[in-house]
Amino acid sequence: MGPTDTTHTTPLPVVLAGARGHGSWHLANIRRLQDQGVVRLAGVCELHPLDETELAAFAAEPPEQSADFGSLLDSTGARAAVICTPIQTHAELALTAAARGVHLLLEKPPAATLTDFERILTGVRDAKIACQVGFQSFGSHAVPAVRALVRTGAIGTVRGYGAAGAWVRDDAYYRRAPWAGRRRIGDTDVVDGVLTNPLAHAVATALELAGSGAAHDIASIETELFRAHDIEADDTSCVRLTTTSGLPVTAAVTLCAEQAGEPYVIVHGDRGRITFWYKQDRVLVQRAGHGPEETVHGRTDLLENLVAHLTHGTALLAPPHRTGAFMRVVEAVRNAPEPAALPSGAWHTAPALTGDGTRRVVRGIDAAVAAAADTLRLFSELGVPWALPTEVSSP
Template structure:
């Protein structure tokens, strides 16, 4: 029987899911039964005939009774919606970041186990053939002295006006997850952590981070984070939303036998002795979830695979961690709605090359990092 599917959070990025679900429905893989959003649905793509539209996910779960639910709501709302969907007998595709804390992660995991349900987390780059080749090449590099992740994007003022929770740390007493490290550039963090896992590095134990902002928001738009694992491996993440030339997102590994570089958004890969080239092929995460439901096909990104990410996220967002430092105007180039940190792209490259934070390099606008111990399981 064709499984039924519903989408909770059908505007914004949910529009991409609406189009993708339509493709799967045309292929006979699913049947869409309901859409949910607090706001009236954006007209593109149109709502298919016979599909019910709700404003409350609980009404959808009661009336449409879907087999699978895609949750594409603000990250701080994920846990209660997911638990309701599990209680209604649904399997989940949960957009990243999955939850806001390790306690929430464990609550969700327990709910899934108790109900015998599955949850795939939307880190879609982990379904690419390029990632698989990069991961498989890591042991061949010899002793690795660091895993790095860097990206340089540009987000204008309108990005922080997209929703009431945008750029915020707390809304209605709940932690909001909208900093560069844990929302727009969460894929960079997750790919780097997954690389460390592939090397058998153990669990992340310490986070040393510097976070900055170029406008009056509450979260970082530029961040540098060094994560140390059980075995001593270090992961260095350097990202910005106030960048110069565009860097899509790169994961690097260097060892005694050479370097590997993965541009994860585009599936471009360079292994030792090779030029950067596109590696075609991605397994769609929703398709993988559907295959998992009907066979022994393993999930590509089960909730358990994101526990390290959640540990880092929690360390970055706990209330007693100081907020990101607002850079002085002389360190920022303002051009209408656009704000750029001059020289930031060179700095990103230096940080990933040396594994040193800006404050350790003597960058004039850098501030002292904060250090967090990560919990031991």
């Protein structure tokens, strides 16, 4: 029985922690799955309860609400929880659920520090619960399709993996929450940088395609972190991981793009390349002796997959151990020197794409991001003028 089979009879009671912001996507997804009889929204954990308008889709059977996550799990008898709260709260909430035997869909990044991630791993293992990390791209059916192409030699010997993400975020993006764009709040690590949160999928998806998702799969990490916005964290950065098999995995990302584009991962072979636009589930194969071949694939929802795992034993698509390499990146970014502020001549302001605000645009960044994914080089190696030699290596 596959992960999208929903023939079980009792909807799984779910609590959602964090239902605003990105959490509103989870709220709508739970509604979709509730309509299919897969889950039931038993509770919502928010500091300030959702109002009738926010819960209009659940008006016929409104969920219980509380700011106390543990009490809510107890009173609702929830069997699973979706955690979509600020990064620095993930570990404690995940351990609260694990202590009660409640299964988890934990938003990315799973934790702000490697130590907290390891605490989550231990808590999940000791409680014998299922845990899924919210890298939705891992549910794309393109992932096994690309791996199959690589395995059968469609592009020859793999030389490396490149990822590119060029997004636009305006100044309001960093005003949406107290933790937005922060590296830490007081003594608490947050690590809300472009590599570790908004475009984390670019890094994690490249590692997943490379089959190097575990922490022990990484030999070294090099980071170059920059910022155009007046924030603590990075908004324009690149990272290169070297796997224990010797392959490079390079990701270059920005929130200061000239034009917003779809993020992608390239698998480089000595006889061709495969490009995977992971938000669109779209794959393009370009290889010697063949015309370009493009396919669009389906996708399995991670919450649906979690329920299928619990009811039918279907394998989890994004278990936490397969995000350990990504957490090594989070840790490298956390321990790196403060992101370098780009010189004023490197960026300019432009009107926000929506609303009355402004955004910061790094000149030439779209081409630099694409070139890094194409060549597997860091910004400094590409000769980008503002990429000063501040690279940090992490063994």
